[in-house]
Amino acid sequence: MDVKLHLTVHEARRGTEAFRVVRPARPPEHAALFDDAWWLNAEVDRDAALLMAGLWTLAATSPRTLVHLPLRGPTPPAGSRRLDLVLLHHSLQLAPSRWKELRGRLSPGRPRTVEVSLTEPAEEEYATLHHADDRDHFHQSVHSETLFMTGSARPFRLGAAAFLDVARRGPAYVDPHPDRAYNCRHYCATVRCAPRARDIHVQYREPPAPREGLQP
Template identity: 75%
Template structure:
């Protein structure tokens, strides 16, 4: 897939940190901090973009990938989050993100070609296997979820979003008395046992005028 990006620079002491964002954030995507889950709701386009960004994070260990999310309003009791993906070797503390974000340079456009990982390509070791310790770490700061991991974990996360993009649209329950259709298909991106898994659910974009009809 072709991924259209903007590339920014932020100073970190004597070093410069590269921050990558999608040229156009997804219109129908939300990430929410709920009581028991970290919930991501995506339509097909948003899921494909997420798959591309997670693939980019797997192959760009010196870049921080930032996805601003301004989708639907959060459910009652939940907090809306942006998303940051970073390789564990970068060692950027979430507490520094707000300051770094305020010092970003103007973005430079860039387009990259990516091969998305197929779900079957990513192995999932048994819970007793040593490699099972290779799981995402999390941090929440400045209304942003930080997902820190290895190239392997980011490829696995990309495969989760690709699976949702491909299979979510097929799971439909029609409601003839409503102006929209509810579809349910979900996958989890597993995290370290000290954190919550990321629950990824397919949500179809509302039909034109559907929001007004439900108001």
């Protein structure tokens, strides 16, 4: 499955260092990332899930590019805080504590459209997650109200697959217990992280119904 990503490309310099930062030209309307202390919860509709899958794929295939996703979702639940997201290949060696300074040095940006292919990772890539000696995990930290996900190409591919799964199956999911007193159309997937880090719980959310105009 191919998707087109409409992006804005920025550059930042610090001494002899140069960084390329990409952002969606338009942040997703129905997406949120919450730090719930025990969990990291991402809530997305189909369009946002496809965008996220594309951005995580871009991070896997463009190791010299830092991907920044501003998220302006709904008010976070009590006891939670809303986060932005940064995806970066570990070879960039950018400490999250430097992000605020780097963000302030970004150029105005130029538009660019990139087409990426969303594919399911090979079964053996999933299998290695359970190996005791596997060290190829995401490393994460939260700084300046932003979640930083640092890793190699493989975990980014697996993360993209989680969002693609939610985009494909979430909208058609049917509540298996429709007779309950409340509706619970809960379809989710997981982005796996290092053993001592918190996984990201990716949950499908229907976009809110459009508000009807006032009747005369």
